[in-house]
Amino acid sequence: MPWIRLLIAVALAATATNLSFAQSDPFDPFGLPRDQEFSKAIEAGTRSAKGEPGPKFWTNTAAYDIEVEIIPDEALVRGKAKLTYTNRSPRALRRLQVHLRQNLHLPGAQRTRTVETTGGFEIDAVTRDGEAMRRGRRGYRVRGTVMTVQLPERLASGESTSFEISWHFTVPRAGRAPRMGHENKKVFYLGYWYPQFAVYDDVSGWVAEQYLGNGEFYMGYADYRLAVTVPAGWIVRATGELENAAEVLSERSQERLRTAMESRDIVKVIARDEIGDGLATKADANGKSTWIFRAEQVRDVAISTSNQYAWDATHAVVKDRDGEGKDGKCRIEAVYEPGTGAWNRAAEFARHTIEWMSREVYPYPWPHMTACEGIIGGGMEYPMMTLCGSGGRARGLQGLIAHELVHMWFPMIVGQNEKWDAWMDEGTTSFYEGLIEAEFWKSEDMTAAESRADVTKRTIRGMARRLARNPGAPCVGHADFTPRGAFVAAAYGKPSAVLHQLRNLLGDEIFFGALRNYVAKWAYKHPRRQDFFAAFETAAGRDLGWYFRAWHHEVWTFDQAVALRREGDEVIATVKNLQSAVMPTTLVLTLESGETETLEIPVDYWLQGNREWSQKVNTKTAKARIDPERLWLDSDRDNDEASL
Numbered sequence: 147m148p149w150i151r152l153l154i155a156v157a158l159a160a161t162a163t164n165l166s167f168a169q170s171d172p173f174d175p176f177g178l179p180r181d182q183e184f185s186k187a188i189e190a191g192t193r194s195a196k197g198e199p200g201p202k203f204w205t206n207t208a209a210y211d212i213e214v215e216i217i218p219d220e221a222l223v224r225g226k227a228k229l230t231y232t233n234r235s236p237r238a239l240r241r242l243q244v245h246l247r248q249n250l251h252l253p254g255a256q257r258t259r260t261v262e263t264t265g266g267f268e269i270d271a272v273t274r275d276g277e278a279m280r281r282g283r284r285g286y287r288v289r290g291t292v293m294t295v296q297l298p299e300r301l302a303s304g305e306s307t308s309f310e311i312s313w314h315f316t317v318p319r320a321g322r323a324p325r326m327g328h329e330n331k332k333v334f335y336l337g338y339w340y341p342q343f344a345v346y347d348d349v350s351g352w353v354a355e356q357y358l359g360n361g362e363f364y365m366g367y368a369d370y371r372l373a374v375t376v377p378a379g380w381i382v383r384a385t386g387e388l389e390n391a392a393e394v395l396s397e398r399s400q401e402r403l404r405t406a407m408e409s410r411d412i413v414k415v416i417a418r419d420e421i422g423d424g425l426a427t428k429a430d431a432n433g434k435s436t437w438i439f440r441a442e443q444v445r446d447v448a449i450s451t452s453n454q455y456a457w458d459a460t461h462a463v464v465k466d467r468d469g470e471g472k473d474g475k476c477r478i479e480a481v482y483e484p485g486t487g488a489w490n491r492a493a494e495f496a497r498h499t500i501e502w503m504s505r506e507v508y509p510y511p512w513p514h515m516t517a518c519e520g521i522i523g524g525g526m527e528y529p530m531m532t533l534c535g536s537g538g539r540a541r542g543l544q545g546l547i548a549h550e551l552v553h554m555w556f557p558m559i560v561g562q563n564e565k566w567d568a569w570m571d572e573g574t575t576s577f578y579e580g581l582i583e584a585e586f587w588k589s590e591d592m593t594a595a596e597s598r599a600d601v602t603k604r605t606i607r608g609m610a611r612r613l614a615r616n617p618g619a620p621c622v623g624h625a626d627f628t629p630r631g632a633f634v635a636a637a638y639g640k641p642s643a644v645l646h647q648l649r650n651l652l653g654d655e656i657f658f659g660a661l662r663n664y665v666a667k668w669a670y671k672h673p674r675r676q677d678f679f680a681a682f683e684t685a686a687g688r689d690l691g692w693y694f695r696a697w698h699h700e701v702w703t704f705d706q707a708v709a710l711r712r713e714g715d716e717v718i719a720t721v722k723n724l725q726s727a728v729m730p731t732t733l734v735l736t737l738e739s740g741e742t743e744t745l746e747i748p749v750d751y752w753l754q755g756n757r758e759w760s761q762k763v764n765t766k767t768a769k770a771r772i773d774p775e776r777l778w779l780d781s782d783r784d785n786d787e788a789s790l
């Protein structure tokens with residue numbers, strides 16, 4: 147940015163700060179920062195201060211009709227789509243913003259990771275009503291990974307508009323692209339492969355940020371029809387329900403998939419020794435097959451295809467899916483190259499998480515959940531689909547699959563912005579992953595059994611030590627601009643531990659109830675961090691700004707210390723709050739007789755700015771201890787005990 151523009155930007159930023167300052171309450175070091183845009187949304191009634199959507203909340207929507215051919219020998223994808231956008235906002239739109247994320251791979255593209263350079267997303271044609279649209283201000287423009295389509299006339303509230311686009315791109319090799327690619331032209335996973343509308347939301351309007359590689363996504367909900375053409379013998383799994391099974395699957399495969407919906411066993415749709423026998427699929431006269439999928443209310447679609455995969459299937463029982471007391475079923479699938487780690491157990495791992503999350507959080511709404519092996523090192527989530535590396539031993543793979551499948555709730559059902567608040571999906575996902583993992587292995591191996599309370603204790607202990615060494619970066623930082631080394635703790639481990647700590651603060655009923663309510667209220671919508679925070683405040687019936695300020699917005703640490711001293715015949719106990727964060731204090735005194743007395747110092751005492759608390763206590767006191775149950779992220783445990 148040239149210096150003169152920089153000066154203007156600084157001046158504008160200063161004005162904005164002053165404005166928000168003028169509107170704030172008297173300075174409160176423990177309050178949440180004000181956000182003008184968000185306050186305006188509350189005034190407009192699209193949001194509320196209760197952590198629920200406001201009465202005037204809206205989302206825009208879209209429909210995609212996509213035909214795509216995957217040509218494995220050339221690692222080439224050719225696509226053609228009709229994109230329809232519906233404006234349900236109260237404002238008329240002049241233009242549409244569309245992501246072309248394959249442009250991450252263009253030579254010279256802005257990015258935060260090293261990737262294979264390809265030709266990027268190559269546009270063959272853009273048409274509206276059969277007429278070609280031109281590149282330029284009046285047609286469409288492409289800047290990096292974002293395309294802007296100028297509308298011939300404003301799109302009024304309640305109206306829809308369509309255009310058609312055809313394209314092709316070279317699929318990057320596995321390991322040379324974030325979250326997608328191909329392995330030796332034998333296994334393909336397509337993510338971020340089609341033109342996708344950016345989100346236009348009630349708070350910020352268009353949110354069409356560049357795809358730089360690290361930061362993930364913000365996506366709107368849409369309906370899709372997807373026709374995927376592949377060579378004979380290749381199986382295709384994708385987001386959505388397969389509509390033409392009779393045309394692409396053999397009788398044998400169809401029968402096995404039906405059995406999977408009735409049986410708790412893992413059914414081999416393609417067993418290890420059946421790979422390549424040609425008996426699983428059907429092809430047309432041209433030696434190809436076209437698989438048609440339909441998906442509703444999803445924020446993205448992904449495709450997995452291979453002629454090397456074994457294919458397992460079973461089903462999960464989805465508690466209360468069709469209303470209270472009316473359970474539903476969801477097909478569970480795993481596709482993998484046989485012999486890879488513990489993948490022959492992947493369907494079992496996937497079923498456990500889908501059933502657990504449906505029971506504990508919100509019913510899984512979609513017809514299937516498919517775990518695909520290969521391509522990447524870790525795991526990545528897509529609606530109804532996950533792509534995971536080999537995952538090593540059973541325990542590692544179970545944890546990885548649990549993590550990716552919790553993402554079906556955050557951010558797939560609850561459409562958070564993963565770039566601005568990666569912690570909202572990664573932290574919450576890591577939190578549930580820990581509970582699910584412990585529960586899965588409890589049933590398997592009682593010697594390693596951990597209760598929920600054990601998981602909370604272990605997570606808090608580990609993170610307290612870590613924060614003592616290095617407080618890291620704030621959770622709320624932008625995913626693309628938080629240093630890589632600090633990002634993982636700020637987005638995953640810390641917000642997960644901070645949720646465990648919040649569970650300790652609020653108790654299970656309020657805490658888990660707040661999370662369930664948050665998911666139910668924000669399903670298929672776009673909550674902001676303020677909505678997440680307010681959901682807990684509403685459930686708890688009190689202001690928790692001080693908590694979220696300390697643990698999400700700042701890198702404050704927490705350390706309270708206790709001391710005992712004798713003054714004449716009296717015993718004085720002192721508790722000091724040594725760092726910026728505050729938490730309520732429980733002080734347990736052990737008397738000479740061995741009996742105990744407990745004193746509570748409410749958090750309000752510390753919130754008033756007090757740094758020290760002192761009181762005469764029982765003259766028979768021998769020992770004192772604070773935080774006896776290890777509920778808080780206290781960075782120094784050595785000063786939690788004192789004796790006389």
Ligand SMILES: [Zn+2]
Nearest residue numbers: 549553572575
């Ligand atoms: Zn994740």
